[in-house]
Amino acid sequence: MITSGPTTFRVAAGAIAVTTSTALPVFLTGALAVQIAEDLHLDPAGLGLAVALYFAVSATVALPAGRIIDRIGSGVSSTAAVVGAAVFMLLIAGLAQSYRSLLVLLLASAWCNVVGQLSSNSSLARSMPADRLGLSFGAKQASVPTATLLAGVAVPAIALPLGWRWSFVIGAAVALCALAATPRGSRPARPPLPAARSATPLALAVIGAAASLAAAAANAMTIFLVASSVSRGIAPSTAGLVLTLGSVIALFMRMLHGWLADRRPTGHFAYVAGSLTLGAIGVALLALPGTVPLLVGVVLGMGLGWSWPGLLQFAIIRLNPSSPATATGAVQVGVYAGGCLGPLCFGFIAMHFGFATGWILVAGAMVIAACVLMIGRRMLRSGSPHKRDDRTTVASEHTSS
Numbered sequence: 001m002i003t004s005g006p007t008t009f010r011v012a013a014g015a016i017a018v019t020t021s022t023a024l025p026v027f028l029t030g031a032l033a034v035q036i037a038e039d040l041h042l043d044p045a046g047l048g049l050a051v052a053l054y055f056a057v058s059a060t061v062a063l064p065a066g067r068i069i070d071r072i073g074s075g076v077s078s079t080a081a082v083v084g085a086a087v088f089m090l091l092i093a094g095l096a097q098s099y100r101s102l103l104v105l106l107l108a109s110a111w112c113n114v115v116g117q118l119s120s121n122s123s124l125a126r127s128m129p130a131d132r133l134g135l136s137f138g139a140k141q142a143s144v145p146t147a148t149l150l151a152g153v154a155v156p157a158i159a160l161p162l163g164w165r166w167s168f169v170i171g172a173a174v175a176l177c178a179l180a181a182t183p184r185g186s187r188p189a190r191p192p193l194p195a196a197r198s199a200t201p202l203a204l205a206v207i208g209a210a211a212s213l214a215a216a217a218a219n220a221m222t223i224f225l226v227a228s229s230v231s232r233g234i235a236p237s238t239a240g241l242v243l244t245l246g247s248v249i250a251l252f253m254r255m256l257h258g259w260l261a262d263r264r265p266t267g268h269f270a271y272v273a274g275s276l277t278l279g280a281i282g283v284a285l286l287a288l289p290g291t292v293p294l295l296v297g298v299v300l301g302m303g304l305g306w307s308w309p310g311l312l313q314f315a316i317i318r319l320n321p322s323s324p325a326t327a328t329g330a331v332q333v334g335v336y337a338g339g340c341l342g343p344l345c346f347g348f349i350a351m352h353f354g355f356a357t358g359w360i361l362v363a364g365a366m367v368i369a370a371c372v373l374m375i376g377r378r379m380l381r382s383g384s385p386h387k388r389d390d391r392t393t394v395a396s397e398h399t400s401s
Contacts, residue, residue, distance in 0.1 A: 007127075008127070008128060008129065008132070010181070011123055011124065011127045011128060011136075011183065012124070012128065012136045012139060012140070013181050014078070014120075014123065014181040014182055014183050015120035015121075015123050015124050015136070015139075015140040015143075016120075016139055016140055016142070016143045016146075016181075017082075017143075017177075017178035017181040017182070018078045018081060018082055018116045018119065018120050018178060018181070018182060019116055019117055019120050019140055019141070019143040019144065019147075020143035020144075020146050020147045020150075020174075020178070021082050021085055021086070021116070021147075021174060021175035021178040022081045022082060022084075022085045022112045022113045022115070022116030022117070022175070023113050023116070023143070023144055023147040024085060024089065024147050024150065024151070024171045024174065024175060025085060025088055025089055025092065025106060025109045025112070025113075025168075025171070026051060026054050026106065026109075026110075026113065027147045027150075027151040027222065028089070028151045028154065028167055028168060028171055029047075029050065029051070029092075029102075029106060030047065030051065030151065030222060030223035030224075030226070031151035031152050031154060031155055031226055031240065031243060032151070032154065032155065032159050032164040032167055033047050033223075033226065033227055034155075034226065034227065034230055034236050034239075035155070035159045035160070035163070035164040035236075036102070036164050039164070040096065040097075040098060040099050040102055041099060042099055042102075043351070044224065044227055044347045044350045044351055045347045045348060045350075045351045046099055046347075047223065047224075047227070047343070047347060048223075048224075048343040048344045048345075048346060048347020048348065048350075049103075049344060049347065050099075050102070050103050050106055051219065051223050051339070051340075051343035051344075052339075052340045052341065052342075052343050052344030052347075053103070053107055053340070054106055054107055054109075054110050054339070054340075055110070055219070055336045055337070055338075055339030055340035055343075056336070056337070056340040057107050057110040057111070058110045058111075058113060058114045058332075058336035058339065058340075059332075059333050059334075059336035059337045059339075059340060061110070061111050061114050062114050062118070062329045062330075062332040062333045062336055063326075063329050063330060063333055065111070065114050065115055065118055065325075065329060066118045066325040066326040066327075066328065066329025066330070066332070067325070067326050067329070069115070069118050069119050069122050069325040070122065070323050070324070070325045070326050073122070073183075074119040074120070074122045074123040074126075074183045075182070075183045077115050077118075077119040078115075078116065078119040078120070078123070078182040078183050079179065079182045080115065081111075081112045081113075081115040081116035081119065082112075082116065082175055082176075082178050082179055082182060083175075083176075083179070084109065084111070084112040084115075085109060085112040085113070085116070085172075085175045086172040086173075086175035086176045087172075088105055088106075088108060088109035088112065089109075089168045089169070089171045089172040089175065090168070090169065090172045091105050092105045092106070092109075092165075092168050093165040093166070093168035093169045093172070094165075096165075114332070114336070117328075117332065118325040118328060118329050118332065119183075119325070120140055121137075121140075121313060121317065121324050121325055121328045122324050122325040123183050124136045124137060124140060124324075125317050125321060125324035126324065131262055132262060133262065133314065133317075133318075134257075134258040134259065134260070134261030134262040134311070134314050135255065135258040135259045135261075135262055136258065137258050137261075137310040137311070137313055137314040137317075138254045138255040138256070138257050138258020138259060138261070138310040138311070138314075139254075139255050139258060139310075140310060141254045141258075141309045141310030141313065142250075142251040142252075142254040142255050142310070144309065145246075145247040145248070145250035145251045145254070145302070145306065146247070146251055149243075149244050149247035149248060149251065150171070150174070151167075151243075152226075152240045152241065152242075152243035152244035152247060153240070153244055154167040154170070154171075154240075155226070155236060155237060155239075155240030155243075156236075156237035156240050156241065158170060160236070160237060200379070200380075201330075202379065203376055203379040203380050204316075204327070204330050204331060205330075205334075206372065206375055206376035206379055207269075207312075207316070207331055207334075207373060207376040208330060208331045208333055208334030208335075209334055209372055209376075210334075210369045210370075210372035210373035210375075210376055211312060211331055211332075211334040211335045211338065211369070211373075212334035212335065212337045212338035212341070212369075213338060213365045213366070213368055213369035213372065214276055214305075214308060214338065214365075214366060214369040214370075214373075215334070215335040215336070215337075215338030215339050215342065216338035216339070216341050216342030216345070216362075216365055217279075217280075217283065217305065217338075217342060217362045217363075217365045217366045217369070218305060218306045218338075218342070219338065219339045219342045219343055220342040220343055220345075220346035220358070220362050221283060221286075221301055221302060221305070221306065221362065222243070222246075222247075222302070222306070223343050223346075224343070224346055224347070224350065224355070224358070225239070225242065225243050225246070225286075225298070226239045226240060226242075226243055227350075227355075228286065228350070228355040228358075228359075229242055229294065231355055232289065232294070234291075234294075242294065242295070242298055243298075245295070245298060245299075246298040246299070246301070246302030246303065246306075247302065249298075249299055249302060249303035250302045250303055250306045250307055253275075253303050253304060253306075253307035254307050254309070254310045254311075256307075257271065257275070257307055257308070257310060257311045258310050258311065258314065261311055261314055261315075268311055268312075268314065268315040268318075269312075269315055269373055269374070269376070269377040269380075270374070270377065271311060272308040272311050272312050272315075272370075272373060273370040273371075273373045273374050273377075274370070275304045275305065275307050275308050275311075276304075276305060276308060276366045276367070276369050276370040276373070277366070277367060277370045278300060278304045278305070279300060279301050279302075279303075279304040279305020279306065279307075279366055280301075280305060280363040280364070280366035280367045280370075281300055281363070282296065282297045282298070282299065282300020282301030282302075282303070282304065282305060283297060283300075283301040283305060283359055283362050283363040283366060284297070284359065284360060284363040285297030285300070285301070286298075286301060286355075286359040287355075287356040287357075287359040287360050287363075288356075297359075305366055309335070312331070313328050313331070316328055316331055319380075342362075342365075345361075346358045346361075346362065349361065
């Protein structure tokens with residue numbers, strides 16, 4: 001059954017609120033790294049290790065979490081994820097007295113982000129009208145740069161005058177407010193009819209590999225942008241605002257991608273590849289000195305190079321509408337694996353070879369990701385009995401009453 005009107009709006013708002021609040025712990029840690037370093041002796045390599053292990057845990061739980069959510073529904077899972085994120089942010093604020101304790105609490109919160117992401121995917125796939133599914137996924141994925149935006153604002157607004165711990169306390173309060181928008185009920189809606197075709201496990205694996213490289217680049221950019229800017233002599237408050245600028249642009253670009261996706265029947269994977277290629281140009285500019293390359297690099301690198309997740313998830317769900325959390329969970333394994341390796345490698349490179357070298361390598365990873373994604377797209381076409389591109393529409397697979 002397809003919902004409409006206020007119910008449809010509530011589903012979309014709930015997905016955005018859940019995804020934003022459950023992503024806050026890790027993005028707050030990245031944005032507040034300079035302030036946390038003064039208190040807990042956190043260096044770039046340590047930050048990279050913490051974020052890498054966070055996403056390693058996420059990759060481990062993504063696939064089983066998706067299967068469970070497809071069985072129990074998004075109501076209970078969304079609520080558990082939001083409450084968990086709030087609790088762990090409070091624990092970080094009160095109990096993180098060393099790098100080790102911060103690391104343990106951050107890793108323990110990783111499942112919240114995974115479950116929040118996949119339960120939101122399930123809510124949208126099973127409840128949104130077909131002609132608004134792309135926009136809803138763009139808006140939902142816009143919540144991730146929204147979390148980064150909030151984290152960036154927290155630097156000058158909260159962390160500098162009050163201390164970094166209060167940023168986590170206020171983040172917990174924001175998460176608890178999101179409870180009002182979580183889906184009602186615990187049972188999954190009746191799934192749509194099976195798709196005419198679906199992505200094969202091998203094709204999903206190749207797409208997941210591309211997503212892994214793209215996520216490695218994106219996470220390195222969002223986690224280390226502030227530290228890289230400060231190393232150039234830019235004030236921490238200004239660096240936080242630069243991160244905010246990139247997050248705002250990425251937010252709107254994700255929504256624009258979703259809106260356009262509802263208006264074109266094919267080519268979604270190609271649009272993702274194009275965004276990654278253009279984003280790589282921006283990331284390469286981050287290696288150059290000066291404020292202008294920094295600003296242009298953030299606009300392109302985050303605005304386009306970080307605009308693809310919603311469009312990719314939308315394309316995957318169009319191929320697998322009857323098991324949305326499981327299908328996107330399979331690709332999210334690659335996303336989280338990239339989130340693990342990206343910050344870890346970048347932190348090591350920044351410590352030993354400098355930030356400029358790191359940004360050049362990140363740009364190269366984005367270009368490779370675009371190429372691998374196009375290979376996965378070709379596998380989808382060759383694996384289809386009708387030699388079609390990603391054209392299967394959700395509209396014909398939903399029934400309404």
